[in-house]
Amino acid sequence: xxxxxxxxxxxxxxxxxxxxxxxxxxxxxxxxxxxxxxxxxxxxxxxxxxxxxxxxxxxxxxxxxxxxxxxxxxxxxxxxxxxxxxxxxxxxxxxxxxxxxxxxxxxxxxxxxxxxxxxxxxxxxxxxxxxxxxxxxxxxxxxxxxxxxxxxxxxxxxxxxxxxxxxxxxxxxxxxxxxxxxxxxxxxxxxxxxxxxxxxxxxxxxxxxxxxxxxxxxxxxxxxxxxxxxxxxxxxxxxxxxxxxxxxxxxxxxxxxxxxxxxxxxxxxxxxxxxxxxxxxxxxxxxxxxxxxxxxxxxxxxxxxxxxxxxxxxxxxxxxxxxxxxxxxxxxxxxxxxxxxxxxxxxxxxxxxxxxxxxxxxxxxxxxxxxxxxxxxxxxxxxxxxxxxxxxxxxxxxxxxxxxxxxxxxxxxxxxxxxxxxxxxxxxxxxxxxxxxxxxxxxxxxxxxxxxxxxxxxxxxxxxxxxxxxxxxxxxxxxxxxxxxxxxxxxxxxxxxxxxxxxxxxxxxxxxxxxxxxxxxxxxxxxxxxxxxxxxxxxxxxxxxxxxxxxxxxxxxxxxxxxxxxxxxxxxxxxxxxxxxxxxxxxxxxxxxxxxxxxxxxxxxxxxxxxxxxxxxxxxxxxxxxxxxxxxxxxxxxxxxxxxxxxxxxxxxxxxxxxxxxxxxxxxx
Amino acid sequence: xxxxxxxxxxxxxxxxxxxxxxxxxxxxxxxxxxxxxxxxxxxxxxxxxxxxxxxxxxxxxxxxxxxxxxxxxxxxxxxxxxxxxxxxxxxxxxxxxxxxxxxxxxxxxxxxxxxxxxxxxxxxxxxxxxxxxxxxxxxxxxxxxxxxxxxxxxxxxxxxxxxxxxxxxxxxxxxxxxxxxxxxxxxxxxxxxxxxxxxxxxxxxxxxxxxxxxxxxxxxxxxx
Numbered sequence: 093x094x095x096x097x098x099x100x101x102x103x104x105x106x107x108x109x110x111x112x113x114x115x116x117x118x119x120x121x122x123x124x125x126x127x128x129x130x131x132x133x134x135x136x137x138x139x140x141x142x143x144x145x146x147x148x149x150x151x152x153x154x155x156x157x158x159x160x161x162x163x164x165x166x167x168x169x170x171x172x173x174x175x176x177x178x179x180x181x182x183x184x185x186x187x188x189x190x191x192x193x194x195x196x197x198x199x200x201x202x203x204x205x206x207x208x209x210x211x212x213x214x215x216x217x218x219x220x221x222x223x224x225x226x227x228x229x230x231x232x233x234x235x236x237x238x239x240x241x242x243x244x245x246x247x248x249x250x251x252x253x254x255x256x257x258x259x260x261x262x263x264x265x266x267x268x269x270x271x272x273x274x275x276x277x278x279x280x281x282x283x284x285x286x287x288x289x290x291x292x293x294x295x296x297x298x299x300x301x302x303x304x305x306x307x308x309x310x311x312x313x314x315x316x317x318x319x320x321x322x323x324x325x326x327x328x329x330x331x332x333x334x335x336x337x338x339x340x341x342x343x344x345x346x347x348x349x350x351x352x353x354x355x356x357x358x359x360x361x362x363x364x365x366x367x368x369x370x371x372x373x374x375x376x377x378x379x380x381x382x383x384x385x386x387x388x389x390x391x392x393x394x395x396x397x398x399x400x401x402x403x404x405x406x407x408x409x410x411x412x413x414x415x416x417x418x419x420x421x422x423x424x425x426x427x428x429x430x431x432x433x434x435x436x437x438x439x440x441x442x443x444x445x446x447x448x449x450x451x452x453x454x455x456x457x458x459x460x461x462x463x464x465x466x467x468x469x470x471x472x473x474x475x476x477x478x479x480x481x482x483x484x485x486x487x488x489x490x491x492x493x494x495x496x497x498x499x500x501x502x503x504x505x506x507x508x509x510x511x512x513x514x515x516x517x518x519x520x521x522x523x524x525x526x527x528x529x530x531x532x533x534x535x536x537x538x539x540x541x542x543x544x545x546x547x548x549x550x551x552x553x554x555x556x557x558x559x560x561x562x563x564x565x566x567x568x569x570x571x572x573x574x575x576x577x578x579x580x581x582x583x584x585x586x587x588x589x590x591x592x593x594x595x596x597x598x599x600x601x602x603x604x605x606x607x608x609x610x611x612x613x614x615x616x617x618x619x620x621x622x623x624x625x626x627x628x629x630x631x632x633x634x635x636x637x638x639x640x641x642x643x644x645x646x647x648x649x650x651x652x653x654x655x656x657x658x659x660x661x662x663x664x665x666x667x668x669x670x671x672x673x674x675x676x677x678x679x680x681x682x683x684x685x686x687x688x689x690x691x692x693x694x695x696x697x698x699x700x701x702x703x704x705x706x707x708x709x710x711x712x713x714x715x716x717x718x719x720x721x722x723x724x725x726x727x728x729x730x731x732x733x734x735x736x737x738x739x740x741x742x743x744x745x746x747x748x749x750x751x752x753x754x755x756x757x758x759x760x761x
Numbered sequence: 762x763x764x765x766x767x768x769x770x771x772x773x774x775x776x777x778x779x780x781x782x783x784x785x786x787x788x789x790x791x792x793x794x795x796x797x798x799x800x801x802x803x804x805x806x807x808x809x810x811x812x813x814x815x816x817x818x819x820x821x822x823x824x825x826x827x828x829x830x831x832x833x834x835x836x837x838x839x840x841x842x843x844x845x846x847x848x849x850x851x852x853x854x855x856x857x858x859x860x861x862x863x864x865x866x867x868x869x870x871x872x873x874x875x876x877x878x879x880x881x882x883x884x885x886x887x888x889x890x891x892x893x894x895x896x897x898x899x900x901x902x903x904x905x906x907x908x909x910x911x912x913x914x915x916x917x918x919x920x921x922x923x924x925x926x927x928x929x930x931x932x933x934x935x936x937x938x939x940x941x942x943x944x945x946x947x948x949x950x951x952x953x954x955x956x957x958x959x960x961x962x963x964x965x966x967x968x969x970x971x972x973x974x975x976x977x978x979x980x981x982x983x984x985x
Contacts, residue, residue: 692926696891700797702924703811715923734795741795741811746843751855 132358132369132392132401133334133342134299158444159185161196165437169411180437192247194235202229203426205418213262213272222274225258226321228426241455243293250286255323257316279317284310285325296517301332305348324424326350344373351378351424358390366395367486379421380430381409396449396486398442405435451546452491453553455480455517459540462560463500464568465532466636467576468525475507475521477557481544483512491552492545493520499538499561502527520544532564565641567634567651571672571682572758574636577655578662581640585659588643592618593664608666608689609698612721613729615664619657620726622646650682653723658684658760671720671736672756673743683722683736685757690717704737706744780824780832780842782806787820787836810843815897832908839894840901841917848912850945856916857950895925899934906941915941932958932967939974948978 161184166177183196208223230253237247257279265271289303305328316322328350336342340360347353358371373388385408392401411433423429443449457479463471483489493507505524512518522542540559543551567573593600596614600607624647634651642648642656658668667687674680685706690697692707692715699705707715720736721729740755749755782804790799791806792813799815802822808814814822816838824845825831832845848856898921906914918938922929929935935958943951955975962968 692924693891695924700799700890700894701792701795701813702894702920703813704795707923715926738795738811745859748852748855748859751858 132356132371132390133336133344157187157449159183159187159441160444161185161439161441163437163439165200165435168434168436190239192235192237192239192245194233194237194249196233196235198230198232201231201426202227203423203429203431204228205431222260222262224260225256226316227254227256227258228323228423229254230426245291246288247290248286248288250284253283253285253323255281255316255321257318257321259317277317279315280313281315281322282312284308284312286310289330297336299332299334301330301334301346303330303332304328305330305350321422323426324422326424352376356388362486365486366393368393369401375428377425377428379424380407380428385409386428394441396443398440400441401439403437403439405432405437407432407434449484450552451485451489451548452481452483452512452544454542454544454555455482457522457542457555457557459557459559462562462568463497463524463526464562464566464573465500465526465530465564466566466580466638467568467573469576470568470573471524471526473523475523476559477522477540477542479520479522479542479555480517481510481512481520481553482517483514486514488513489546491518491520493522494543494545494551495522495524496541496543497524497538497559497561499536499559500524500526500530502529504543532561535563535566536561565635565637567636569634571670571680571756574651574655574670574682575658575758575760577636577638577651578659578760580638580659582659582663584640584643585656585663588619589615589660589664603697605690605694605697606688608687609719611664612661612666612686612688612719615660616657616721616729616732619643619660620723620732623653623726625649625653625724625726650724654682654684657721657723661686662760667759667761669718669757669759671740671744672758673739673749674754674756683720683724683739685718685720685740688717688719691715692717703741704733706740778810778826780808780826780845782808782822783825783831784823785820786822788817789820789822789834790815790817808842810841812842813839814842814901815839815894834901834904837897838900838904839897840905844902844905844910844913844917846913847910848916850912850947853912853916853945854947854950857919891925892927895921895928898925899928899931903934903937906938911941911945914938915945930961932961932963935961936970936974943974943978948982952978 160182162182163180164177165180166175168175178200180200181196181198183194185192185194187193205226206223207226208221213221230251233249233251235247235249237245239245259277259279260274261277263273263275265273285306286308287304288307289301292300292302294300306325307327309325328348330346330348332344332346334342334344342358342360344356344358345353352375354373354375356371356373358369360367360369362368368391370391371389373386373390374384375386375388376383377385387406387408388403389406390401390403392399394400405428411431418431423431457477459477461471461474461476463476477495479493481491481493483491489512491510491512493510494504495501495507496504501524505522507521507523510518510520537558538561539556542555542557544553545551567577592615593611596610596618599614600610602610626647627649636655637645637648637652639656639659642652647653648656654670658670661668661684666689669685669687671683671685672680673682685708687708688698688705695702695705695717698717698719705717705719708718710716719733720740722732722736722739725732725735743749744755747754750757782802785802785804789802791802791808792799792815794809794811802808802814808824814824814834816822816834816836818837820837821833821835823831823833824842834840899918902914902917902921905911905917915938918934922935935954939951939954939958942954952975955971955978959968959971962971
């Protein structure tokens with residue numbers, strides 16, 4: 093009975109004394125939910141990760157291969173008489189392609205409360221005092237993020253916490269002499285906290301962040317003997333928004349929907365080849381007063397290899413007399429709570445790049461044109477693929493786009509260099525050269541390799557896209573591109589033209605003015621001998637024969653015949669042009685316009701009907717007589733000319749087909 | 762004395778269509794479609810839009826379509842049946858843009874034209890028919906204008922000036938049709954025409970006429 097009575101008295105004394113407990117805060121930082129380490133919007137400079145997965149575990153922004161970070165800080169007690177300093181955080185991160193790994197050791201992320209009864213208890217000669225010590229600490233953390241592209245990343249972080257409660261209790265030994273001693277009862281709680289987060293770059297100027305808070309909590313052992321003093325681990329969501337208002341000004345906002353928010357504004361300017369970012373964060377915390385309870389001015393300098401920032405965390409309310417709060421509410425956040433003091437933090441990040449840091453990356457590549465092997469120059473003059481690349485550096489860089497399509501290239505093809513401004517996106521065009529040594533007998537899909545190079549010997553980024561490679565006889569349907577077929581098998585056309593003109597030299601040379609006209613006549617008459625008209629062998633896509641094929645097969649459709657005869661005339665030095673007659677039903681017809689070399693005053697030499705020719709002005713400003721010729725009409729030169737002239741006059745001249753785009757003239761040169 | 766032109770037009774709008782020959786006086790020929798030869802025209806013949814009517818000295822022809830629209834082509838003239846229609850101003854503007862399309866976008870490295878150009882004296886004889894036909898076409902174009910087919914007339918004349926270069930050297934004819942362009946309110950086109958004509962203006966009087974014309978159009982543009 094006596095024992096119980098004494099014990100009850102002592103407990104009452106202990107509890108009453110609680111209000112007078114001496115608080116000793118050996119403070120530091122842990123379990124941040126908002127970035128209390130001087131963070132600024134990552135949109136301003138994406139060079140470093142800024143030690144943080146607190147506000148956004150999915151944040152995938154680091155550019156470096158390896159990165160080392162450290163925070164050293166000083167903590168100012170409320171009286172100003174006590175300044176403690178420590179290494180708060182050391183971290184190491186590694187990026188591997190789209191994967192990002194992060195480890196941090198937080199030796200000073202801890203907070204201790206020592207609760208002591210104000211009086212000694214003395215019984216007989218024994219004297220003792222009671223105290224309770226509560227330690228909170230975050231030991232280390234691990235993070236992983238995966239980038240799904242330049243705009244979206246997802247990740248998680250897991251951190252290890254320890255809570256420990258040491259309670260002194262009295263021990264009585266009642267005998268001849270009553271002895272009062274104390275012993276310490278220790279209870280611990282060790283747990284893992286895991287959260288997920290995502291990061292979405294909505295535009296060049298807006299980034300959205302979303303992360304969980306206390307999503308998964310895994311207890312390793314039991315609880316504290318007094319659960320009231322355990323960390324309050326409310327589940328919640330943290331929403332973040334960064335907005336780049338201009339090239340120099342950005343805002344950030346992080347909202348812990350359960351209890352707090354952080355709002356910051358930062359200004360950037362460039363100096364000494366780096367970036368200086370200065371600004372201020374303010375925070376609201378429901379557990380603290382006043383409404384805006386912290387202001388955090390920050391100044392930072394960052395270059396490609398390191399960043400340094402200095403932040404001051406200033407609590408606007410006195411840090412005294414919060415013991416009742418602790419008794420009633422405990423704490424939710426080890427770093428920023430009603431017992432935390434002002435701090436000065438020096439944060440440093442170093443890029444430990446063991447390999448070249450990527451300077452440019454692909455955002456996308458689109459194959460805009462299928463490959464038609466015969467249309468060689470088209471792919472020199474026009475890109476077959478267009479991509480967008482982002483300059484990841486702070487300097488203007490020259491980007492060399494390179495492509496390789498195994499089915500058509502013998503080697504990598506360099507396209508024109510593109511200059512891209514710092515942190516900007518540029519359009520890169522991929523041109524290609526089509527090898528004559530490849531086999532183009534069958535259509536196939538090939539994997540095109542796209543590479544971006546800068547000054548480094550190795551490529552900066554690489555991607556692949558499928559490309560359709562057509563056969564050598566496939567045509568993209570553009571009449572202007574028929575000219576590429578004209579150039580094929582030129583030797584065969586040359587032989588034909590030479591032989592024919594030699595055989596009919598007397599007819600050709602009969603009039604000095606009409607050499608070209610007469611050449612056209614005899615070449616056409618020879619060309620159409622035994623010629624037949626037949627449609628494309630395949631209907632699913634355009635098919636054009638090479639001139640040699642047309643002449644050997646003795647026939648073809650209007651494309652084939654026009655190409656073949658144009659080839660013969662061009663090799664004979666006679667200018668030709670394709671005339672493309674478009675119809676509303678989508679079926680085109682192609683025939684030829686041929687330059688007779690005669691001027692308008694000489695028309696009577698070949699015709700007395702001025703509807704049968706068309707005047708075109710040459711580069712010297714002189715009109716020349718061009719005559720239409722239908723290559724699918726095999727009766728005679730005159731009838732082919734008449735037929736074509738009638739069609740040309742009706743559709744091109746009378747119906748304004750040339751002006752309306754219904755009739756197109758494409759010169760072969 | 763040349764036969765005076767007399768034109769009967771009931772309708773302002775005539776579309777290119779078949780015409781029936783009502784009366785023929787003297788030597789009147791037609792060049793059918795894309796044929797080389799011409800043939801004499803007789804009363805009752807049917808003429809199609811691709812046909813070209815040609816009259817000799819002291820000849821004329823009276824045509825009528827199925828709607829009763831008539832046209833008389835006087836002597837020493839030529840006109841394509843397709844021009845016997847009222848064109849819209851928009852169609853004329855569209856047709857005039859053909860000038861630009863006719864310029865060959867030639868590769869400068871291309872072998873130059875190897876045609877041999879003869880002297881004027883050498884050309885004169887073989888191209889006599891062509892020169893005469895050109896002038897007849899200009900005469901016909903003037904009659905189109907006088908008959909109210911101003912747009913068709915301008916188009917026919919421009920085509921003739923180009924295809925029959927000798928006709929393009931006649932200052933009076935060129936000015937006549939350029940004035941028609943101006944009178945249609947096509948200010949920029951008319952200035953362009955006057956500038957082209959200035960290349961063939963030989964006398965001070967001709968140059969002054971052109972200068973006044975251009976100044977007048979410019980003043981109009983400024984005032985508007």
